[in-house]
Amino acid sequence: MPEFEWQFTLVLLTNGVMIGLMYGLIALGFVLIYKATDAINFAQGEFVMFAAFIAASAANAAGLSFWASAGLAILGMVVLGFGLERVVLRPMIGRPVIAVVMATIGLAAVLRGGAVLAFGAGVQAIEMPIPDEPINLGLVLLSPVQLTGAAVSIVFLAVFTWFFLKSRVGIAMRAVADGQQVAMAVGIDVRRYFALAWAMAGIVSALGGVVWGAMLGVDNQLALVGLKVFPVVILGGLDSVLGAVVGGLVVGVVENVAAGYLDPVVGGGTKDFAPYVLMILALMIRPEGLFGRRRIERV
């Protein structure tokens, strides 16, 4: 039946947009760090997972309300961001890109193992103070959790766009990323902005963690959403705030549509596969991404 097909596609698209905006939220944390410190954070998924663990444990074990536990997660991630920058990232300033990448891979392992040691291996739930029933729009059903995630993502897109374009701190961060020595020469305290960038990424990850944790449940598998960050940021451009959200949308839509139509043919798992094919294509055709800046290298 053609009508049925049409509705099916619409459902896939809506779900894709919702999930895509939530991917965008996680990718924002990644872009923030790249934009300000020129470092690739392979531990972004682990950041999100860690934040979700803090929120879930605060609510379940300590019995705090949702807002208090979300606030605690934000606070915890800011402290973690500052701390990690101080202990791990600062000594790596000026080292080759590969060294920084590998340091964040190590960080990812520490956070993944450490979260289980600290908070336990069982799956925990985050209860949001919003209704559970999906919102019926006639043709499609929207999950309130996803809607919240999408809204948060759009708010952050607006805030960060303003931040990097207009605010003094944001402009200083871009200057630091452009050239650390030049930034120092004009009187910018590079280390302070590095720390600030990691703390801000902590805040974004904390919100991402709360939303994703509420949707999927919290255990150390939650870190796997971090793997989806890479297709998103490669598509959108590593240093573009808008790119993170647009890339997230594209990846979300493509993986949902691909899963809807290809899963019956190949027997499942297309969701984990399609984004990476998309990413490889993007890397081959346009490595700087849709909104990224092209880099010119000189000897």
Next chain:
Amino acid sequence: MFHREAGVFKTSYAADMALYPLPIARWAVAACAGLFIAVAPLTFGEYYLSLLNLCLVAIVGALGLNILLGYTGQISIGQGAFMSVGAYTAANLIVRLGLPFWITIPAGGLMAALIGILVGIPSLRIKGIYLAIATLAAQLIIEWTINHVHWISGGIQASIEIPRPSLFGHVLASEAEIYVFLMCFAVLAIVATLNLVRSRVGRAFIAVRDQDIAAEIIGINIFGYKLYAFAISSFYAGVAGALESYYLGIANYEQFQLDVSIDYLAMVIIGGLGSVLGSIFGAVFVTLLPIATRWALEASGGLFLTQANLADLVPHLRLVIFGGLIIFFLIVEPDGLARLWRNIRNYFRLWPFSY
């Protein structure tokens, strides 16, 4: 080895370029080889030999990754996937065609090299972080393909059982026989790598790593050499994967997932980038780390931890120690265990009369 180099005068280029220019170093290497090749399989218990066997497989894989990452400077987070390509190629050749190991293992390596070249193609345009992400994608795509294409992975839970290798009709069944079998491949890999890195190709790799644009200007075909490095590295990975599945008697995609790729990265970083000895140290260190962790916990924590708790704890504690060590070595000693070893050796060079 603790070298004493007084009285050694090199009179030819061949002597200067020898792998072990000092007689005492040659003797020390020979003694080490004798210990591990002849004495170990006869005297060590089954359990210790099985640990050594895992180390031997890891040494082959780590050497491959070090050629790519340490010598050519191209990061790859796909070593585990290349190993799985080798393992499944070998497994299919064994099960479908009944071929012997001296065909299946090189075939596994060659197949992995082919896939490695494919994955390496983007390295023409992208490098550093982008390449890291591209190889991560390759890891996930290869994992998915093997898991979902039944023609490759043979149905139930994507695993294929493999019989033990046999030589002239004799099945290498015992742990000691497999040890000698794996040792042959590990020694081959070590010698091949040592020779590769002091050849024209190896020096080109190092030039590409140190400054690729400058290397191109002095006439090195960087794209060709990058692909070459990918091919060689994946060949080693493929061989290591085939060896591992021969040793474990099964090819299963779960033994080659993303965390394995990260294990191998850790081996190369902890051992020492751009060092053959470092790859060996790193492979042994990372392979034995979880076992050492378990021992330490059982010895010290037995009072307040139950056996079940311990089993839950060890994999996570291992991750923490692991990541911590990667970070520690990157910050404190970027040249890894190989450098520590060299420092110790240099201290003892003039000992006890150093000034």
